[in-house]
Amino acid sequence: EVQLVESGGGFVHPGGSFRLSCAASGFTFGTYEMHWVRQAPGKGLEWISYISSTGGTKYYADSVKGRFTISRDNAKNSLFLQMDSLGVEDTAFYYCARDPGAAIFDFWGQGALVTVSS
Amino acid sequence: EIMMTQSPATLSVSPGGRATLSCRASQFVSNNLAWYQQKPGQPPRLLIYGASTRATDIPARFSGSGSGTDFTLTISSLQSEDFAIYYCQQYNVWPPLTFGGGTKVEIE
Numbered sequence: 192e193v194q195l196v197e198s199g200g201g202f203v204h205p206g207g208s209f210r211l212s213c214a215a216s217g218f219t220f221g222t223y224e225m226h227w228v229r230q231a232p233g234k235g236l237e238w239i240s241y242i243s244s245t246g247g248t249k250y251y252a253d254s255v256k257g258r259f260t261i262s263r264d265n266a267k268n269s270l271f272l273q274m275d276s277l278g279v280e281d282t283a284f285y286y287c288a289r290d291p292g293a294a295i296f297d298f299w300g301q302g303a304l305v306t307v308s309s
Numbered sequence: 310e311i312m313m314t315q316s317p318a319t320l321s322v323s324p325g326g327r328a329t330l331s332c333r334a335s336q337f338v339s340n341n342l343a344w345y346q347q348k349p350g351q352p353p354r355l356l357i358y359g360a361s362t363r364a365t366d367i368p369a370r371f372s373g374s375g376s377g378t379d380f381t382l383t384i385s386s387l388q389s390e391d392f393a394i395y396y397c398q399q400y401n402v403w404p405p406l407t408f409g410g411g412t413k414v415e416i417e
Contacts, residue, residue, distance in 0.1 A: 226406075236345075236353065236396055238406040250404040286352055294400035295343045297364065299352035 193217040193298045195287050200303030207277050211303055213270040213287030221245075221265035224290040227272050229283040230302070237283075240272065241290070255281075277307045311336050311399050315409035321417040328384040330412045332397035337377055341401035344373055344382045347411075348393045356395075357382065384414070392416055 199211045211227075227240045240261040241250040249261050260273040270287050285303050288296035312335040322328045332342065340360040345353035355364040357373035360380055370385040384391055397409040 235410050236347075236398075236408040238398075238404075238408070241404065241406075252405050293358065294341075294403055294406055295355060295358050295398070296345070296353070297355050299354070302352055 193289070195289065195298055195300035197285065197287055197300040197303035200285070200305050202306045202308065203277055205278055205307055205309055207307070208273070208275045209277060209305055211272040211274070211285055211287075211305070213272075213300055215268045215270065215287075215289075218289070220263075220268040224292065225263065225270050226288045226290055226296060227261060227270075228286045228288055228296065228299075229281075230286070231280075231283045232304075234283075241294075242270070274305070277305075279307050279309075281305065282307045310405055311338060311402055311407050313397055313399055313407050313409035315395075315397060315412050317412060318410070319413045319415060321415050322387050323417045324387055324389060326387050326417070328382075328387055328391075328414050330382040330384075330395055330414070332375075332380040332382070332409050334378045334380075334399055336402070338399040338401035340376045341399060342373075342375070342380050343398045343400065344371075345396045345398065346391075346393050347396065353396060387414070 194216045196214045239252045242261045258276045262271045287300045289298040291297045314333045316331045342360045344357040347353040361373045372383045374381050394411045394413045396411045
């Protein structure tokens with residue numbers, strides 16, 4: 192069974208940093224492209240980052256470019272999102288999502304809530 | 310960036326009724342369009358990709374159509390578990406990947 196489990200959600204002050212992790216199981220993680228998608232409470236979905244299966248290619252939404260860094264450790268079946276210079280507008284549920292190769296999301300984690308507040 | 314516009318924002322339908330949801334792209338996206346369903350407290354679930362191909366284990370009452378800039382998701386006979394928010398997403402030109410604002414399907 193495919194499973195994606197995010198961890199690391201919590202509370203952070205504006206200007207702070209946070210690191211999210213996503214543990215993958217039930218599939219050959221190293222052969223899949225992965226994404227992070229976020230959703231502010233009560234709002235719609237926003238794609239924020241992509242990483243290729245090898246980690247050699249990364250893309251970011253303009254809203255997070257220069258502040259967020261996506262990475263992966265295929266040996267540990269894990270995806271990461273390092274978030275720096277956080278603002279209140281970054282408060283959201285953060286989902287890791289698997290991409291079967293077409294820039295769609297066929298499996299999603301349950302989401303990790305990151306709250307940025309003073 | 311390709312903007313995706315969904316209508317209506319809210320759709321009231323009786324159980325057993327038919328729901329027709331629309332999604333329009335600001336530019337040509339060919340058939341590179343996906344639909345997702347999201348229930349409260351849950352992550353989204355992939356329903357349709359390639360504009361009309363149902364994802365694994367998605368019931369046949371869900372169907373997608375359209376190409377170019379205009380797309381439709383139809384739920385032919387709404388079951389209680391189908392009341393949710395539905396999002397479209399284009400993947401023809403990216404980054405960024407972009408979603409519509411969502412259509413909430415509620416019980417009439």
